[in-house]
Amino acid sequence: MIGRDKAAQAPDFTATDSEGRSVTLSDFKGKKNVFLVFNRGFT
Amino acid sequence: MIKVGTKAPDFALRDQNGKTVRLSALAGKKVLLSFRPMAWTAVCHDQMKSLEENHAQLDEMDSVALGIGVDSVPSNKAWAESMGIRNTRLLADFWPHGAVAGAYGVFREKDGFSERANIVIDEKGKVAFARTYPVAEQPDIEEVLEALRSGGGRG
Numbered sequence: 403m404i405g406r407d408k409a410a411q412a413p414d415f416t417a418t419d420s421e422g423r424s425v426t427l428s429d430f431k432g433k434k435n436v437f438l439v440f441n442r443g444f445t
Numbered sequence: 446m447i448k449v450g451t452k453a454p455d456f457a458l459r460d461q462n463g464k465t466v467r468l469s470a471l472a473g474k475k476v477l478l479s480f481r482p483m484a485w486t487a488v489c490h491d492q493m494k495s496l497e498e499n500h501a502q503l504d505e506m507d508s509v510a511l512g513i514g515v516d517s518v519p520s521n522k523a524w525a526e527s528m529g530i531r532n533t534r535l536l537a538d539f540w541p542h543g544a545v546a547g548a549y550g551v552f553r554e555k556d557g558f559s560e561r562a563n564i565v566i567d568e569k570g571k572v573a574f575a576r577t578y579p580v581a582e583q584p585d586i587e588e589v590l591e592a593l594r595s596g597g598g599r600g
Binding site: 442443444445 | 517520522523550
């Protein structure tokens with residue numbers, strides 16, 4: 403898993419949120435810490 | 446898209462309750478494969494409801510309608526419950542993603558989901574009817590029921 407052994411650059415990505423809006427990781431750079439939660443829907 | 450008269454590729458997928466459905470186990474019955482792009486959207490909702498509403502008629506014709514989409518089993522379960530679907534099995538073509546849609550030539554590589562399509566398979570496992578619809582269009586269920594009745598139709 404990324405970053406488990408040493409600090410690694412987080413791969414940038416763009417994905418669509420539940421309202422259909424585009425979210426790009428690099429937009430948060432220098433502004434906020436980002437916590438990514440990978441989930442399985444409806445479980 | 447798969448051609449009328451060809452042998453329908455066999456598959457095994459899980460329904461909304463996690464039970465496996467194998468096409469070849471339904472030999473001797475007519476099978477309607479109703480592919481739809483995405484769960485939780487309006488046209489797909491109406492498409493699945495039309496299968497449920499015609500369940501008794503399909504049963505009388507010794508036919509089984511199966512909804513197929515790329516959504517997961519838990520998503521299909523929640524979706525079926527929200528629509529009040531009890532008699533129609535919704536199959537999860539989730540992993541390998543869209544593999545069954547691909548085998549029937551209705552997977553949209555660019556979008557990651559399937560076409561809206563109805564495919565009728567006869568008692569001997571041959572494709573008797575195959576049609577795709579615009580993603581925003583509700584399929585004509587009467588045309589499909591007629592294909593099931595006559596055992597064939599347009600391709």
